Structures are given as C-alpha cells and as structure tokens.
Amino acid sequence: MLNEHASSRARVMTGSALMLGLLAFAGAPAEAASTFSFPMVRANGLDAGCAPRAAAYVTIRSLGFAERMTVTVRGLPPGTALDLFTIQAADFPFGIGWYVGDLEVGRDGTVTKSFVGRFNVETFALGAGQRPVPAPTHAGDARGRNPAFAPIHTYHLGIWFNSPADAARAGGTCPANVTPFNGEHSAGVQVLSTRNFVAAGPLQRVD
Incomplete structure (x- = not known):
C-alpha cells in the first residue's frame, strides 16, 4: 500500500510539473500577443444586385516578429x-x-486563409529615392523611375474580384471594370473593404 501510495503521489507530482512547464512554455509568447477582430463590408459603389450577401471577417494576432491575419469570406459563388x-x-x-x-x-x-506579415500600426510603404523600375512583366507595369515619397501607412484592407468574369458570377449588376488589383493587373472591381472604419483603418489598432 505504501509503495502504491508513493507511486500515485509521484505520478501526481510529475503531472503537475509537466502542466506547469507547458503553461510556462505556452504563456511566455502568448502574454505579449494581441488579437483584434473586425468585419469587412461590401465595397462602396456596388448596387443592391452585386454580391448582395458578400461579407468578410478578419482576425489579426501578433506573433511578436510579425502578425498572422486570418480572413474569412462568405456569401459569394463557389469558385469565385x-x-x-x-x-x-x-x-x-x-x-x-x-x-x-x-x-x-x-x-x-x-x-x-491566413497570411503572415506586418499587419499592424507599423504597416507602411515608402519610396526611398528614385530608381529605375524592374523591366515590366505585365501590361500596366510602371516604366521609367519610381516616384520618391515619405512613409505612408496602409491601414485599410480591400478585396477585389480576380477578374470581371468573377464579378459577373456574383451578380448580373456587378460592374465589368478592369482594375490592376491582381498579379496580371486584370482584376475586377472591389467587392469588400474596411470602409466601416472611418478613420485610418483597422490595422492602426493592432500594436
């Protein structure tokens, strides 16, 4: 009985130590993490017949060295x-x-889908002097030299249809505009955005 009792006590102590170790390991980075969740809404200028049920929800979680942004979109036809x-x-x-x-x-x-990058108050672009741009690979690529500009923060999010055909599948009244918002610069119109944030945008709220 004594040996059985000692063995049971040892298992409890070992389990407690393991649990404390796991909590310490998990808690160290988690304490510094911050999470911010928010919706995206239908883009400005779409009429009632274009993607009427489209919506998105975003969660941004700090990883310390970067952020993980998870985006869920719903209310659009399969394959869009x-x-x-x-x-x-x-x-x-x-x-x-x-x-x-x-x-x-x-x-x-x-x-x-989840994306890892800089999605917080430090998200910005800049033109650090003028240089010749890379040789164009698609129609619409810039030529010559880039403009120089001071840091500009990009705190909003936007989602575009990949093509006018994708927009057409989401509703017969979606505009057929071609925009540069994909890798080939042949995207359709914007369908979702963070225009529900009237100030600088949601990424400004992530430390």
Missing part, C-alpha cells in the same frame, strides 16, 4: 477568385496598395 490588398484608403482613389495574397471561394460558398 479574389485578391486581397492592404491599402491607404478604403474607397477609390485607394492611394498606396500592397498585394497580400489570393482567396478562392470553396464549394460551400466560403473561404478562410
């Missing part, structure tokens, strides 16, 4: 291809923009 950007302003003219990545709606009408 989309492009995500950080942008200076939520509505046209959008100012400075940066191509984050692609989203493709699944068979259930939703898509969730």
